[in-house]
Amino acid sequence: MTDTALHQPHTSSTAARFWALIPCAGAGARAGATGPKQYQALAGRPLVAHTLAAFAATPGLAGILVVVAPGDTTLEDQGLAESVHVADCGGASRAASVGAGLGVLHTLGAQPQDWVLVHDAARCLITPAQIQRLMAACADDAVGGLLAQPLADTLKVGTAGRVSATLERSDKWLAQTPQMFRLAPLQQALQASGPGVTDEASAIEAQGLQPLLVAPEGANFKVTYPDDFALAEAVLRARQAALAAPATPREAA
Ligand SMILES: Nc1ccn([C@@H]2O[C@H](COP(=O)(O)OP(=O)(O)OP(=O)(O)O)[C@@H](O)[C@H]2O)c(=O)n1
Numbered sequence: 001m002t003d004t005a006l007h008q009p010h011t012s013s014t015a016a017r018f019w020a021l022i023p024c025a026g027a028g029a030r031a032g033a034t035g036p037k038q039y040q041a042l043a044g045r046p047l048v049a050h051t052l053a054a055f056a057a058t059p060g061l062a063g064i065l066v067v068v069a070p071g072d073t074t075l076e077d078q079g080l081a082e083s084v085h086v087a088d089c090g091g092a093s094r095a096a097s098v099g100a101g102l103g104v105l106h107t108l109g110a111q112p113q114d115w116v117l118v119h120d121a122a123r124c125l126i127t128p129a130q131i132q133r134l135m136a137a138c139a140d141d142a143v144g145g146l147l148a149q150p151l152a153d154t155l156k157v158g159t160a161g162r163v164s165a166t167l168e169r170s171d172k173w174l175a176q177t178p179q180m181f182r183l184a185p186l187q188q189a190l191q192a193s194g195p196g197v198t199d200e201a202s203a204i205e206a207q208g209l210q211p212l213l214v215a216p217e218g219a220n221f222k223v224t225y226p227d228d229f230a231l232a233e234a235v236l237r238a239r240q241a242a243l244a245a246p247a248t249p250r251e252a253a
């Protein structure tokens, strides 16, 4: 796709398909676990199994591609690769892993105008409803968008450990995933931004475009630090308990 095409709004979504791309090649250094955090046990299954289950249960996806580190066979070994494509082309940064995965999507039949939902393996609380919410909000959008959470706390600037300013927070959002953009513009934007960019939206923004912000309605935090495992497990167990609870007479009616 040319530069001109990158800046052209896409007005039709009729032929476009939706693909999920899940970067799963990180080391999880901040999580402090023995081994990559995405394979740690959480509510009875490897963390990434929850992520994959949410995408597998989402209608309307043409395919799910998981990008793992070179030589990593954990998904196959644990029987988690049956409903997904796995490519061991992960790179040294998240952006490099996503960039490599976009290349693989072409070999799976993805077309330049198809939508790609990039989602962190480590965001294991994602639900089919949240994914569908983003798809519905962005399918007819010219740019695409991302799940993001409006800030809940007062926002400070720290300088040498002391507050140097308090920022207006009403226009601040915490970026989450999935982040959903069309394949060719996303590939072009990531190539232009280089491996240091921390999310897809940043690369698209650097092209002068404004991704849509879509609130997730429900927890969708990334397991990053040691305490996050217990928090994520508590959310997953609470959801499981809610599903197992007998319906009230009103719900059953
Ligand atoms: N080279 C990398 C780095 C990250 N990721 C993936 O990108 C997602 C978000 O990254 P992050 O939470 O930062 O994971 P890690 O890089 O694993 O964590 P850390 O920075 O603490 O090492 C994760 O699902 C991770 O597996 C990836 O595919 N390739």
Ligand SMILES: C[C@](O)(CO)[C@H](O)COP(=O)(O)O
Pocket (backbone or CB within 6 Å): 094, 120, 174, 175, 176, 177, 198, 199, 200, 222
């Ligand atoms: C993409 C992301 O999840 C948006 O919040 C996040 O940036 C990924 O984590 P990282 O620590 O930047 O790799």
